[in-house]
Structures are given as C-alpha cells and as structure tokens.
Amino acid sequence: MAARLGLTTVSSLGPRKALLPLPVRLPSLLSVPAPRYPSHRHFYTSLSSPISPLQLVKNLSQSQVAMSASGSDPSPISTYEKELAAAKKAASLAARLCQSVQAEILQSDVQSKADKSPVTVADYGSQAIVSFVLDMELSSGPFSMVAEEDSEDLRKDSSKEILSRITDLVNDTLSTDPSFCNVILSEEGILSAIDKGTSEGGSSGSHWVLDPIDGTKGFLRGDQYAIALALLDEGKVVLGVLACPNLPLASIQHTTQNVGESGCLFSAIVGNGAWMQSLDEGSSPTKIQVTSTADPVDASFFESFEAAHSLHDLTSNIAKKLGVKAPPVRIDSQAKYGALARGDGAIYLRFPHKGYREKIWDHAAGYIVVTEAGGVVTDAAGNDLDFSKGRYLDLDTGIMATNKKLMPSLLVAVQESIKEQQQSASLL
Numbered sequence: 201m202a203a204r205l206g207l208t209t210v211s212s213l214g215p216r217k218a219l220l221p222l223p224v225r226l227p228s229l230l231s232v233p234a235p236r237y238p239s240h241r242h243f244y245t246s247l248s249s250p251i252s253p254l255q256l257v258k259n260l261s262q263s264q265v266a267m268s269a270s271g272s273d274p275s276p277i278s279t280y281e282k283e284l285a286a287a288k289k290a291a292s293l294a295a296r297l298c299q300s301v302q303a304e305i306l307q308s309d310v311q312s313k314a315d316k317s318p319v320t321v322a323d324y325g326s327q328a329i330v331s332f333v334l335d336m337e338l339s340s341g342p343f344s345m346v347a348e349e350d351s352e353d354l355r356k357d358s359s360k361e362i363l364s365r366i367t368d369l370v371n372d373t374l375s376t377d378p379s380f381c382n383v384i385l386s387e388e389g390i391l392s393a394i395d396k397g398t399s400e401g402g403s404s405g406s407h408w409v410l411d412p413i414d415g416t417k418g419f420l421r422g423d424q425y426a427i428a429l430a431l432l433d434e435g436k437v438v439l440g441v442l443a444c445p446n447l448p449l450a451s452i453q454h455t456t457q458n459v460g461e462s463g464c465l466f467s468a469i470v471g472n473g474a475w476m477q478s479l480d481e482g483s484s485p486t487k488i489q490v491t492s493t494a495d496p497v498d499a500s501f502f503e504s505f506e507a508a509h510s511l512h513d514l515t516s517n518i519a520k521k522l523g524v525k526a527p528p529v530r531i532d533s534q535a536k537y538g539a540l541a542r543g544d545g546a547i548y549l550r551f552p553h554k555g556y557r558e559k560i561w562d563h564a565a566g567y568i569v570v571t572e573a574g575g576v577v578t579d580a581a582g583n584d585l586d587f588s589k590g591r592y593l594d595l596d597t598g599i600m601a602t603n604k605k606l607m608p609s610l611l612v613a614v615q616e617s618i619k620e621q622q623q624s625a626s627l628l
C-alpha cells in the first residue's frame with residue numbers, strides 16, 4: 201500500500217521530520233487488536249506502528265460502535281455504513297483543504313484573483329485527499345473511482361511548483377486528522393492517488409464517483425461550492441455525501457447571503473433517509489426532508505448562478521407557467537441539491553445549452569441526497585437518471601428535481617416550455 205501510493209514514512213523524511221511528532225512505539229506488553237484495515241497492515245507495520253495505542257483503540261471502537269445513540273441520528277448499522285463513515289471523513293478533510301485555499305484567494309489582491317491556479321491546486325488536492333482517505337479507510341478489494349481530474353498535466357515539468365504546493369497542502373490537511381497525523385505522501389503518492397479516479401464506472405461492480413470541487417466558478421468568486429462523493433453499486437447510486445463549506449446551516453429560502461454559521465455536510469444511504477450535520481468535528485446528523493408544498497405558487501426554485509450552465513430564460517418560462525411567484529435562487533454547485541433536500545426551496549431546474557453532456561460526478565451525490573429526502577430527480581422527459589452508462593449521463597434535455605406532489609405539474613410545464621422554445625427557434 202505504502203509503495204502503491206508513494207507513501208513516505210516519518211523516519212525517511214527530510215526537512216519535514218522536525219515538524220512532526222515522533223512515532224509512538226507500542227509497548228510490547230500491550231495487547232493491541234489487529235488494525236482495522238487488513239489490506240493496509242503492511243503500511244502500518246512499515247511505520248513501526250506510528251499510531252498510538254490509544255488512537256488504535258479509538259479507531260477500532262469508532263468503527264465497531266453504531267452511530268451515536270442520540271435520538272436524531274440515523275438508525276444504526278446498515279449496509280454501506282462503513283463506506284459512509286469513510287466518505288464523510290474524506291469529504292470533510294477535502295473541504296478543510298478547499299477552505300484554506302479559498303481563504304487565500306479571497307485575501308489575495310485583484311491580480312492574483314484572476315489567476316486560476318489556486319482552484320487547480322484545490323481541485324487536485326481535494327481529489328488526492330478523498331482518494332487516499334477512502335483507500336486507507338476501507339478494507340481490501342478492488343478500488344474504483346470515477347473522478348473529474350487526472351494527473352497528466354501535473355506530471356509535466358511546468359507543473360513542478362504546483363505539484364509541490366499540492367503535496368504540502370494535502371500533507372498539512374492530513375496532519376489535522378488523528379488517524380493520518382503521521383502519514384506523509386510523496387509527490388508520486390499524490391499523483392497516483394489522483395489517478396485512482398480514472399475509472400470508467402459502468403453498470404457492474406462498485407465505483408466511487410467524485411467531483412473534488414463542484415462549482416469551481418463559485419469557489420473562485422468566494423461563493424458556493426461542494427465536494428461531492430457518491431458510491432455506485434451495480435449501476436445504482438447507493439450512498440452520497442455533499443460537503444458544502446459555504447452553505448449556511450440555516451435555510452437560504454429568503455437570502456443567499458451568508459447569514460449565521462456555515463458549513464454543511466449532507467449524507468444519504470439508500471433506504472436510510474437523508475441527513476445533514478455541521479462540517480464541524482463531532483457534530484450530529486439531523487434527518488432532512490424536501491418541502492411538502494403541493495402548490496406551485498408557494499414554491500421557489502434553484503438554478504445555476506452561471507447563465508452558461510443553464511438556460512435562465514427557459515427556467516423563467518417554466519416558473520411562470522407553474523405560477524411560481526418567488527424569484528429564482530441562483531447558487532453554484534450541488535449545494536442546490538442539499539438546499540432542496542432540506543426544504544429551503546421546492547424545485548431545482550437545470551437546462552444546459554444544446555450539446556452539453558452532463559457528467560455523473562455533477563449529480564450522483566446530489567441525486568441520492570434529494571431522493572432519500574423524499575424528492576424526485578428526473579430528466580426533462582420525467583425519466584429517472586441512469587448512472588450506469590459510464591462517465592456521462594445519457595439524458596433527455598435537462599434535469600429537474602422537486603417533491604412528489606409537484607412533479608406532475610412541473611413535468612407538464614417543462615414539456616410545454618421546451619416545445620415553445622423549439623417552435624420559436626424553428627421560426628428564426
């Protein structure tokens with residue numbers, strides 16, 4: 201494992217060595233249970249057990265004990281529970297990395313704001329962290345991930361500086377987690393972690409699906425973005441996690457301004473409902489539900505902030521047909537799915553310009569969070585989304601999401617509006 205990911209042990213380090221706590225050797229008399237990741241046993245032994253006995257015991261008890269007994273927590277132990285814990289940890293650490301990069305962008309002067317390299321650093325760094333954490337946290341078996349980035353550009357000589365920056369960022373972020381505080385990834389380790397995302401997905405087996413930073417435009421603006429991670433099993437989305445560092449914990453129904461505390465972690469396992477918690481460590485999840493409104497007049501709708509990503513004139517016509525009174529709430533990324541799942545708004549509309557092909561990582565996590573919150577997500581013809589076709593979604597025209605009561609009238613409004621749009625285009 202260590203060799204596969206180019207992992208450097210503390211003892212073989214250069215200048216960083218002095219900055220890190222020394223590995224703790226296990227007292228020989230202490231009986232320590234086997235590490236919880238059988239496939240990575242070699243990794244731990246090669247570190248001369250650089251994890252404290254206390255930490256080992258803590259890790260074990262965390263994985264063996266069901267989720268907290270507090271009344272609002274998800275029902276204990278279901279299929280994919282272990283995968284969910286790993287996904288939450290991976291997305292939360294990636295969010296921490298992205299937050300530190302976004303803070304730097306916002307502090308920088310106007311000239312460097314035009315520079316896109318910070319988002320590149322955060323994108324690659326986020327993918328490396330998620331890939332590494334999932335691989336470490338989950339036991340043996342094949343690991344497949346469909347993700348947005350690959351390392352081709354990073355391997356070029358011109359990317360040396362950026363790769364070094366990513367490596368430092370990833371290691372600094374990993375060091376904030378007790379399970380990884382003695383782990384240091386080399387540059388080759390970062391590159392191979394990123395390249396674990398080159399799977400084609402498909403209808404058989406299990407595949408993680410990752411968008412390391414969804415909403416890169418929002419990220420650069422200092423607005424909304426998300427780390428979106430889902431698991432496909434035999435072509436179906438069975439688990440999803442959305443980390444939205446800038447999404448207020450309180451409803452954004454009336455304002456998209458950042459009021460109150462921000463940082464939401466949405467999660468869902470198929471058949472187990474949708475949940476939200478703060479991105480703060482130690483927070484407990486609360487069950488969420490889509491709005492129950494049946495009257496379009498009371499509905500409000502979400503859409504992309506970027507007009508290039510969705511036809512705002514078409515969505516405005518759909519809303520008018522439905523009788524929606526409120527103006528659209530425009531925010532970036534799959535944070536829209538999260539906000540919809542907790543009932544901040546009633547509808548999400550997405551109608552890209554002709555020819556655009558939707559990628560599975562832009563929807564998989566959001567899809568399961570919304571469907572498990574009681575919502576419906578379909579294409580413009582009302583078909584369920586099919587994530588089994590590889591890296592792209594193969595769908596009719598656009599994507600819409602709402603609750604079950606509103607879907608029939610939404611479908612009619614969408615079909616009529618598309619027809620009108622086609623007719624007026626043919627008259628030109």
Ligand SMILES: Nc1ncnc2c1ncn2[C@@H]1O[C@H](COP(=O)(O)O)[C@@H](OP(=O)(O)O)[C@H]1O
Nearest residue numbers: 413414415416417504508509532533552556562
């Ligand atoms: N022309 C286009 N039409 C529709 N979606 C587009 C697009 N260009 C990029 N996108 C996708 O829109 C995503 C952002 O969604 P939203 O508009 O909801 O914020 C982008 O994700 P990334 O930012 O991860 O690249 C990208 O995948």
Ligand SMILES: [Mg+2]
Nearest residue numbers: 411414415562
């Ligand atoms: Mg995206």
